[in-house]
Amino acid sequence: MTVFTHSDSYSVQLNEAAQFIQTKDDFLVVSHIQPDGDAAGSTFAVAWILSSLGKRFTLVNEGEMPKKYMYMAGSQQTILNYDADAIPLTYKYVISVDCADFSRIGRVNQLFAEDAAILNIDHHATNDLFGSVNLVLAEAAATVEVLYDLGKVLGISFSNELNICIYSGLLTDTGGFRYANTSPKVMQIAADMLQHGVKGHELAEHLLEKLSYPQISLIKRSLNTLTFDSSKRIGWLAVSLEDLQDSGASNDDLDGLVNYPRNVEGVEVGLLFKERAGGQVKVSLRSGGTVDVAHIAKSFGGGGHIRAAGCTVKGSLHEAIESVVKEVGLALE
16 A cells, blocks of 8 residues: 655644544544535544544534435444434534534534534635644545545554445545546555455445435436526526425435536536525535636635535525526636
8 A cells, every 4th residue: 555645734734633532532523514425434434433542432413314324334333413312411522524614513513512622624625724623635535535644643453344434435525536536545545445345336336326216306306407507608406495395305315416517518517506494595516627616605605625615595596596607607707
């Protein structure tokens, strides 16, 4: 396995993060609201790392962890749902993974003690360094890539369960190793995981290929909304609350929908508008590379990466579409 070298600043961050974990105990581990594959993989990867070190910890997420990611918990790890489980404690030591800013943690922050120390582990360029200790590498394809490096610094033995979490996070955040963030380092880590027994083809089938009937129903409905601007450089889909209800789909079934407009020939920015209760619309943005969608998302209070970002806009679906498409159009000028 190749030994990776890092900048001095990243090496310092890795050592500070390792010291945070080694010198403390009884951690609260959190990821962002509506976790994706990297957030789930990072959450459970931290659990396996802490387990190997004999540390106590509690995993909590705002809302339920999507069932399709629960295989990463194995038979030992449990994750609590802040919205459903009574959690009477507050925690002095917090490990946050894959959260670009503090607000992405959601209501779970109510479990933080007033003097909580936070280890912020992430890979988003827009991360605002909200932690007491920050381990953030914007060049990383996924937060699990950073955790792989941290595991090496901690000197832990990488279990099969941990390897599965790391591979899963890399697989999902690189779009099956197809996106521009698929670096040589990503492929070398993936190869390391495969050499140690991870069944990559089975994970790809489970995470990227299989579709539920509600998901297919939602895809059919959403494709009827496919729209392009006059230049056909911007394409978007819209999913209403009614669409979700009638299809029987959940928010988890929205994964990958934004790629449909983005993959149309000539489209430089693909958008997905998802109506939420309370007069809000969640927006996913994907770029072919000419537009920094993280900058656009940030202007609406969101964030992310140059090619993949997200934000939440107040208003109706129509209002959100109008305002975001206009901003993307200006960026394309």
